[in-house]
Each structure stands twice: as structure tokens, then as C-alpha cells.
Amino acid sequence: MKQFCLSLFSVGISAGQITMLLLLMMMPSSTDGIEITVKADQKIFNESNQIAVVVQGSTTVEELKERIKEETGISPTKQTLKKLINPDGTATVLQDSETMAGNKIEEGAIILVFVNFEITVKADRMITLLSWTITVEVNGWDKVEDLKKNIIGKLSEKFKRKHGIEPEKISLQYGPNDDYDVLKDEKTIDDYHIKKGAIVHLSIAEFEIIVKQYGKKNEAKTYNVWVKREEIVAILKKKIENKSGIYPHRQILNCKTTDDPEMEDIKTLKEYGIENGTILFLSLEFEVVVEYVPNEDWKKYKIMVKKRDTLATLKDKIREKYTEDYNEYGFGTIELVKKFKTDEREPFVSLDDVELWHEDFDEYKTMDQCGIREGSMVSVFYARRLDKEEYDQGYYIRPWPTPKMIYL
Known part of the structure; x- marks a missing residue:
């Protein structure tokens, strides 16, 4: 030199x-070229997820995509390129017409390549009365919030206004065998292992259901309640209380009819298949008056029952609540008599004492089947078991020791 x-x-x-x-x-x-690293969200470069590429400052993003196609066979239209800015994953999208120099890409820069693939988004009657599906193109590094925006972008403005569909109001679920997980906005598609052809289910995050309560004259009260699929039944009951003033512990909720099993407080609405517009039926735990005469000393108590409780269940509740009196007076068998508003009285003796008796008052009948409603009165009296000779002669149980109890 x-x-x-x-x-x-x-x-x-x-x-x-x-x-x-x-x-x-x-x-x-x-x-002279600069060496950059092209990194993918999956192994597309001969069983590797990254390769080193030498580019010029004048190389366009479109030309870089063609280079990637030569290595992988993936069409440029299926590629999305981003420049990694921070190690935390912050990146900016590179436009096809831009150059490396224009994006200030220097030696050692990392370019992220996202391979787009199609998934199906299915509404499953959550939003309208008809199921509908749309196809959406995503990549593994897309966030769930981006997917929501992509879905919204495919729907017409009229449809969105009609059904109140906005990114913050929709919920996406994905999972095998109908065991769906709710997708969180900050997570990526890859976090949930969503692959090409996967079906993602769409619902409204908060939707409206109808709760119907039938009164004594079969008149229905209707409550419209906004809920979420992940909420438990106990939360729904609290919302019903805010609408109706009925305490949660008195509420009995059924899915399809009042004869369906009672919904359990700890289960979610999702477990019961509750969707937008679902109708639930509300009935109440109610109060009956129980009276009995130990040693001719009248006593009256109030016990809460449900319309689906049986007479046997009512017996158990009497025993449980009044253990002290039960022990003191030594009930052998508790007998029930439905007390009518008229002067007519119809005695009832349980199957504990007579194997065959009035069918309408079978102790396995429910409160509803026996006509026991809010405020109904039932009487408890002493009874003794018939011996075989009495039974064979056609006698029936008479309450004792108080003859007047025969007519209660």
C-alpha cells in the first residue's frame, strides 16, 4: 500500500x-451483499425454520419472497414478511414494493416469514338461527385479536350492525372433541396449535338469554339476562335476582322444560349448551306449613320445598329440622295429610304402614303431582302399623291417640 x-x-x-x-x-x-436471517414459524427450510440469505440494499421485499419460494416452494402470495425490531417479538410488516435499504435492514437483521394457511370459522347457531361458516387466512404468529379483526373484515356492515358483532364482543373457541378453550387476544395462533383446515368456533362473548317463570295461574314472567358462556349457574342466579328480586337459593333453573334436571350452581353455561336466545325455565323453592299435635299440643312449622321434592323428601326434612321434637315424642312413622281449602278432608297413610293405599298420595309422588303449592298445609300425626289380622279384615290406619285428627 x-x-x-x-x-x-x-x-x-x-x-x-x-x-x-x-x-x-x-x-x-x-x-457487496448483506447477510440476513430469514426465520419462519415452522420448519420450511429443509427441516429447519431459518436460513441465511444475502441481499442487496436495493433488493425489494417481493424479490426476497421469490428467493424464499426457491428454497421452499411456498408462493409469495402465501408469505407475510416482518422485520424483527425487539427480542420480545415486536415486528413491522414489510410491503412488497419496499427495499431492504428503505426498511433500514442491515447486516445480521432478522426477517420473520409467516406462512399463511386457511382455517374455517364456524358460528354454530351462536349468533343467528342458522349456522354459517367463513374461511380466513392466518399464520402461526398472528395474534387472536388480529384473527378477530380479520373475521370482522369479512362480514358486511349490515350483518355486523344487526347482530352486534365487534372484535371486543366476540369470543373464539378451539379444541378437539368439543372440549373447547376460549382463545385469549394476546396469544398467537401457534400457541393454540391451530393448523391448516382447523375449525374455530365463534360466539358472542356476552349474549342474551330468556328466563321464563310461570306463576300460580300459569302466567309467565319473562326476564332477559346478559350472560357469558364461561359463567357458572350461580352467577346467572345472581343476575336473575337483580332482575326479579328472587334470592338465588330459592331459584330452580331448568334447561328445556320444568321437568328437566335442575341446573347445578357450580357448572358453567357452556356445559349446559346455553347459547344466544336460549330459553330457561325458572321455578321457586316454596314454603309449606307443617302442623302436628304431639300430646294434643298444636305445633306449626314452615318448611321450604321444591315442586320436584317427593313426599318422602318432605318427611326427611321434617325429621331433620325437628330432631328435638322427633326424639321427645318418638315419631314412629310420619304420616302426611293434604289439607284442602274446603271442608272435605282426605286422610293419607304412607306406604310405610300400608303396602297399598291411595295412589295419588304415594310417598314417591312429587309436591307438584300431589297438588302441594305455596302455602299448602300438611299435617303430621301418630299412626300405628296394622297387624296381619286387622289388615286381612280390611281395616285401615286411624291416627291416634287423638280421634279428631282423623278429619285433618
Whole structure:
């Protein structure tokens, strides 16, 4: 280098010109490339998820996609490229017409390539009375919130207004065998292992259901309640209380009819298949008056029952609540008599004492089947078991020791 400089000086080139020439020689040629790393969200580069690529400052994003196609066979239209800015995953999307220099991509930069694939989004009667599906293109590094925006973008403005569909109001679920997980906005598609052809289910995060309560004259009261699929029944009962003033412990909720099993407080609405517009039936735990006459000393108590409780259950509740009196007076068998509003009285003796008796008052009949309603009165009296001779002669149990109890 020294000899080269002396040669230049000997031919009349000044020291300043020689310095400028040396600086130009030290600058990289415009044809020199820069090495970057292209990293994918899956192994698309011969069983690897990244490769090193040499590009020029003038190389466009579209040209880089073509280079990636040569390595992977993936069409440029299926690729989304982003420049990684921070290790936390912050990245900016690169537009096809932009150059490496224009995006300030330097030696050692990391370019993320996202391979787009199609998934199906299914509404499953959650929003309208008809099931509907749409196809959406995503990639593994898309966030769930981006997927929601993508879905919204495919729906007409009229449809969105009619059904109140907005990104913050919809819920997405995904999982095998109908065991769905609710997708969280900040998570990525890859976090949930969603692959090409997967079906993601769409529902309204908060939707309206109808709760019907039938009164004594079969008149229905209707409550419209906003709920979420992940809420438990206990929360729903609290919302019903806010609408109706009925305490949760008195509420009995059934899914399809009042004869369906009672909904359990600890289960979610999702477990019962509750959807937008579902109708639930509300009945109440109610109060009956229980009276009995131990040693001719009248006593009256109030016991809460449900319309589906049996007479046997009512017996158990009497025993449980009045253990002290039960022990003191030594009930052998508790007998029940439905007390009518008219002067007519119809005695009832349980199957504990007579194997065959009035069928309408079978102790396995429910409160509803026996006509026991809010405020009904039932009587408890002593009874003794018939011996075989009495039974064979057609006798029936008479309450004792108080004859007047025969007519209660």
C-alpha cells in the first residue's frame, strides 16, 4: 500500500487526492451483499425454520419472497414478511414494493416469514338461527385479536350492525372433541396449535338469554339476562335476582322444560349448551306449613320445598329440622295429610304402614303431582302399623291417640 501511494505521488497526484482515493477504496461496493436471517414459524427450510440469505440494499421485499419460494416452494402470495425490531417479538410488516435499504435492514437483521394457511370459522347457531361458516387466512404468529379483526373484515356492515358483532364482543373457541378453550387476544395462533383446515368456533362473548317463570295461574314472567358462556349457574342466579328480586337459593333453573334436571350452581353455561336466545325455565323453592299435635299440643312449622321434592323428601326434612321434637315424642312413622281449602278432608297413610293405599298420595309422588303449592298445609300425626289380622279384615290406619285428627 505504501509503494502504491508513493507511485501516485510521483506522478503528480496530491496528498489530499490520495487520501480521498484511499477512502473510496475502503468503502463497500454497491454490489457487496448483506447477510440476513430469514426465520419462519415452522420448519420450511429443509427441516429447519431459518436460513441465511444475502441481499442487496436495493433488493425489494417481493424479490426476497421469490428467493424464499426457491428454497421452499411456498408462493409469495402465501408469505407475510416482518422485520424483527425487539427480542420480545415486536415486528413491522414489510410491503412488497419496499427495499431492504428503505426498511433500514442491515447486516445480521432478522426477517420473520409467516406462512399463511386457511382455517374455517364456524358460528354454530351462536349468533343467528342458522349456522354459517367463513374461511380466513392466518399464520402461526398472528395474534387472536388480529384473527378477530380479520373475521370482522369479512362480514358486511349490515350483518355486523344487526347482530352486534365487534372484535371486543366476540369470543373464539378451539379444541378437539368439543372440549373447547376460549382463545385469549394476546396469544398467537401457534400457541393454540391451530393448523391448516382447523375449525374455530365463534360466539358472542356476552349474549342474551330468556328466563321464563310461570306463576300460580300459569302466567309467565319473562326476564332477559346478559350472560357469558364461561359463567357458572350461580352467577346467572345472581343476575336473575337483580332482575326479579328472587334470592338465588330459592331459584330452580331448568334447561328445556320444568321437568328437566335442575341446573347445578357450580357448572358453567357452556356445559349446559346455553347459547344466544336460549330459553330457561325458572321455578321457586316454596314454603309449606307443617302442623302436628304431639300430646294434643298444636305445633306449626314452615318448611321450604321444591315442586320436584317427593313426599318422602318432605318427611326427611321434617325429621331433620325437628330432631328435638322427633326424639321427645318418638315419631314412629310420619304420616302426611293434604289439607284442602274446603271442608272435605282426605286422610293419607304412607306406604310405610300400608303396602297399598291411595295412589295419588304415594310417598314417591312429587309436591307438584300431589297438588302441594305455596302455602299448602300438611299435617303430621301418630299412626300405628296394622297387624296381619286387622289388615286381612280390611281395616285401615286411624291416627291416634287423638280421634279428631282423623278429619285433618
